[in-house]
Every structure is written in structure tokens, then in C-alpha cells.
Amino acid sequence: MLWDIDGTILRAKGAGRRAMNQAFAETFGIEGAFDDVVMHGRIDLDFIAEVFADHEVDKRKLEDFLFAYYRALQKEATPENMELLPGVVDVLQEAERRGYLYNALGTGNVEVGARIKLDAFDLNHFFPVGGFCERPAHRYEVLDNAIEQAKAYYGIEFAPRDVIVIGDTVRDIEAARKLKVRVVAVATGGSRYEELAAHQPDLLLPDLLEQARLFAWIEEHASA
């Protein structure tokens, strides 16, 4: 199971945006640079590159910006500032308990940022491996890398039909389709239920409290 983070596992409720704004102000002296940036379902370094271009700042300062972002995110990404989405921990635990399911991350976040957010709710132990944003890329490339990393880590040759992407946006569905893997959409984040339904995920859930439906669907397709 390849997990998206924002809108699927947790809601950062602006913590990431505030941290990026702080880091940009610290690095370049410009306030509010990320105020109007659409982030849902997108790759961090993609929209960061856009903001750098819009403000014509020095691309060579990307590392400085990222370090400032991690520092700011450490302060912003607290359990009080964010929301762990309902049912997530139960699904992660149940997946581990079943033994034949393997959790991994497939996120547009840079890895350090992803780990900081997950650490707020002590979730990193569920995800020994994952695919992250390492450079500006398409979402399907991030997921493809996640699958390769998971194969290497778990020592299992997962076929496309064995891979289940869990995500909250139309972009997650499109990326999964591109890779011919299956996709469970949850309407807890960036896209509304009707909008997700229109893009026909393999399974659509209002949230992950619907654990029984999720595992029934997995079992039904495990032997198909």
C-alpha cells in the first residue's frame, strides 16, 4: 500500500505553507511567497521551483531555503497544529497485522518534510521505505520510484496489480492509472467525493473509518 500523506494520512492545516513562507522570508526577505500556491496533490520541488521563478530568486539558494523550511516545519508541524485523519492508524496497524500487506510512502513531499510531519503523530515506524520528491517530477515518477524502493526493501517483486495507491486527489488517481496500479481514493483532503468519483478510482471511501470496506475490497481482489 503506497500512502500519500497530505489529505490522506493527515491534514497539515497550513503548517507546511507557513513553514515555506517563513523559510522564503528568511532566505530572500520576501513575505507570503507561498500564499497563493496550489499544493494539493503536487510535488514540493515543482511548486517551489515555480515560486523561485516568479520571484526571480537565486536557484542556487535552494538548499538554504530547504534547510530553513525544515527548521520552520519542526516548529509548525505539531500535533496541535495538524490533524491526524480518522481511521488511519487502525488501517496501518491492520495492514501490518495481516502480514501480506506492506506499507510504504508515495508522496510529493521532500523526505525530511514528510518525516517531520509523520513524526508529530509517531507514524514513521509504519513506513520504513518510500518514494519522495527528490527533484521536480511528475507524480507517477515519484510513485514509480516508491514501488522500486519497496521492492528492494521488502525483497518482493510486486506486480502492478499488487500495488494499491491510497490518496486524496484526482492527481493520485491519474498517477496510479499511468502506472496501471490500483488506487483507493479517500475524500478527506484535496478533492471532493463527487470529483474523485468522476475519475473512477478502484475504490472510493469518504474516509478511512471505512476499514471493513477497504479490507473486504483488498481480499476480493487479492485472488482475482
Ligand SMILES: [Mg+2]
Ligand atoms: Mg494528498
